[in-house]
Amino acid sequence: MPRPLAGIEKFPRIRLGHAPTPLDRAPNLGASLGIDLWVKRDDCTGLALGGNKVRQLEFYLGDARARGADTVLITGAVQSNFVRLAAAGARQLGMDIHIQLEERVDDADDLYRTSGNVLLDRLLGATLHPFPVGEDEAAADASLEDLARSVTAGGGKPYVIHLGADHPPIGGLGYVVAANEWMEQARARGFGFDAVVCASGSALTHAGTLIGMRAIGEETPVYGVCVRRDASLQHARVVKRAAELAAMIDRPALFDVDGVDVSDEVYLPGYGKLNDAVREAVSMAARCEALLLDPVYTGKAMAGLIAHVRSGRIAAGNRVLFIHTGGLPGIFAYAAKLEPWLSNEGGR
Ligand SMILES: Cc1ncc(COP(=O)(O)O)c(C=O)c1O
Missing domain, CATH: 3.40.50.1100 (Rossmann fold)
Structure with a gap:
């Protein structure tokens, strides 16, 4: 087993993945x-x-749970692996999941829109929200915050996983x-x-x-x-x-x-x-x-x-x-x- 690392223990973490990986x-x-x-x-x-996002989500969702959240919101490209794994992690923890899908590639075909990660997002029962822009992190995060406000208005406790580098x-x-x-x-x-x-x-x-x-x-x-x-x-x-x-x-x-x-x-x-x-x-x-x-x-x-x-x-x-x-x-x-x-x- 790896040694515990100084400085890490203070961050809430939930084990989601198999580790050590080979x-x-x-x-x-x-x-x-x-x-x-x-x-x-x-x-x-x-x-x-x-x-890789499983390892990252162990800390995001650890933070979400420590804050008492019951709904996760995340944004990413239509074929984002991160949003698929956020949906999976949220489901394991009994949380609701909203995914904003950004139009980030200009040559998307039918398979891009329906297969791979999108198929899994749907299988996991995520609520999908289309977003027309793929190159504006601030706008994507602002739109996610709007969605979070509607979750709050509905009595939920949202946790936003931001895209922009202006969040920790x-x-x-x-x-x-x-x-x-x-x-x-x-x-x-x-x-x-x-x-x-x-x-x-x-x-x-x-x-x-x-x-x-x-x-x-x-x-x-x-x-x-x-x-x-x-x-x-x-x-x-x-x-x-x-x-x-x-x-x-x-x-x-x-x-x-x-x-x-x-x-x-x-x-x-x-x-x-x-x-x-x-x-x-x-x-x-x-x-x-x-x-x-x-x-x-x-x-x-x-x-x-x-x-x-x-x-x-x-x-x-x-x-x-x-x-x-x-x-x-x-x-x-x-x-x-x-x-x-x-x-x-x-x-x-
Ligand atoms: C499969 C895969 N590898 C690598 C990356 C890049 O990792 P990071 O976003 O931590 O730079 C991503 C990001 O979405 C990914 O989905």
């Missing part, structure tokens, strides 16, 4: 890239098809804890890592990982791969969130701006959009390792890892930890977009 070696994919690749299987966190990064605590978990697993095998790679979206996984590693004395580089915005915007966001997390656990000195590394070389054409690097990464992981990656988050993160290896930023022979953050329902929502590529030369 730390698996990926020998075939690693060999084809020329590195010693390990995967932290946070796609196996258990709750309703799993993913509570979910990031989940990855401060997780870093301790995978380092205990690695140390039990007698090794450490030369690099850690993860998707960087809201930045809470990335910032939590960074502060979690530093909190246990690990100076390993943490490479965040942009999945939501370009590198300059994302860098500022990770800096803010990491500094806040270090302060939240009363260890502000853990934050060092020089340790924040984000890259956006596989980001375009933008959030939720495929490119050849992502298709290659999704395919290589599946065919070398039976490791299933999604097109929006983990596929992009693996494409970023591959780009770092090919550019030499991650050196040949390095022992690298890839954090598999889940997102598996997204594979089905993107089936039509993956299909043409699967059927042609590139998919073989």
